[in-house]
Amino acid sequence: MRRTASALAATLCAVALGLTTAGPAGAKSSPPTADPHSVKTSSYVALGDSYSSAAGVAPFVAAAPATCSRSLVNYAHDVAAVTRPSSFTDVTCSGARTSDFFSSQAPGVAPQLDAVTKGTRLVTMTIGGNDEGVFANSFFGCATLSSTDVMGSPCERRYGTTFTDQIVNETYPHLVAALTAVRKKAPAASVVILGYPRILPATGQLSCYRSMPIAMGDVPWLNHEQDVLNATVRRAARQTGARFVDMTPSSLGHDACQPVGRRWIEPAIAPVNAFPVHPNALGEAAMARETLLQLGH
Template sequence: MPKHAPRNVMATSFALVGALALSLTGGTAHASDSLEYVALGDSYSAGSGVLPVDPTNLLCLRSTVNYPHVIASRTGAHLKDVTCGAAQTKDFTSSQYPGVAPQVNALDADTDLVTLTIGGNDNGTFINAITACGSAGLLTLGKGSPCKDRHGSSFTDEIEKNTYPALRSALRAVRAKAPNARVAVLGYPWITPAQADRSCFVKLPVAEGDVPYLRDIQARLNAAVERASEETGATYVDFSQVSDGHDACKAGGTRWIEPLLFGTSVVPVHPNALGERRMAEHTMSVLGLS
């Protein structure tokens, strides 16, 4: 064997060791550095009504440009999106539809990041309040506060009695399945303005006195979501300030939420594409993601 052969063997060995060390430290394996990101939640997370629709599960009416997809595309995270329109807290731990697994099944100890919106469908809070107040507003041609007069504190009572404890249970289930993850729970962007606007009645047929009533119901729901988040070690992403002025009564290009009537989405009173992007951007800002 030539005299320089051992040197070549040593050089080759050092090169192999160096390559192995580089791969273990992530020097060349950029894919291994990406966040393992799981998106849970209801239609506000799914982006229901925003095109294009994810064809893999049409029951959930999940958009491929919802806020989880925006976050993943901007951070390079590896996304597993199991968001589903109409989801309630119970659907985190039980099947929402045949063939649709409980949402927490997507989580494991390797999950780095979890985002979600949930709670608005429990007790039918959103749909029942919007339907009740819209119907009452049409009957009075937008005058008075017929919805508040009839329903009083019933919606907020349900939130405190049922939704709040259900939120805590759902978030504890998330934590149990993903003990090492950072969990971000998003509040719901404003649907109505703080005060009645007569020009809004055509889009959102709610009586003048019921506009702040609906907003208070949403505020109480968001407060319950925030409390449950804090009690389970999750980060609450507050939209009360950044979404102000972007409610369903505003013009297209400004509003984040589509109105009940004459909107551009097949799913009214839900975020549009702009709303989903802004939800993603604010969440990334709160979490310090780039």
């Protein structure tokens, strides 16, 4: 078990985790800026982090910087395949933070806002999970601590409300600034921001420990952290007039502890065609489906 936890910690560091097909539940909007059937989808710009780029999911966009791990089957490409915009620009990039909307994330990677213009009519994204390093730090901490108390909650005892406090007090204003900047550059656009799909089951499962080595008592604690993050994204969307797509209802039962073919999130150990603790192609398709509900398709 100690070796498993160490493997997760090493994997999380290596991929620089941002955080972090049944029929979908209804997507939720906060607030709707227009009747869905009147939303224009051309031109379309996709922004966001690794959950938007579909990090690790082959096949990849050949011309994209390797650091972005931008997939041809990410949810934005799925949305574009249905809406058929006259112009589609995908600048999603693994590891992106809200600050990378304004400045270069890495050599050869332009600020994401550079892709947004006055003529843009649709913008989609997931963003915020990498801010303050909350997602990576919380999972990293839990991975390294879990072997000391598999049945307990060592991560919660160590960190308490540290990460949720950072989300509420620091990530929230960053989200508002990023969404406001998108709105300023594309005042006529429908801006859609997705919440993050559920990563873990409702309670700890010993049968899942080898692939997701999180102490049993820390599973609800991490779920609460993710709920706080998604609520913060929703709040920022409401504040800036963006649409919020709630991925939690439809992703329940499709967490990283589920078998191949049912799970939307790949586990930390031995993931299949996706970065660890990231959406696979099924998860990206589900995110596209919920987004399309917002757009009246």
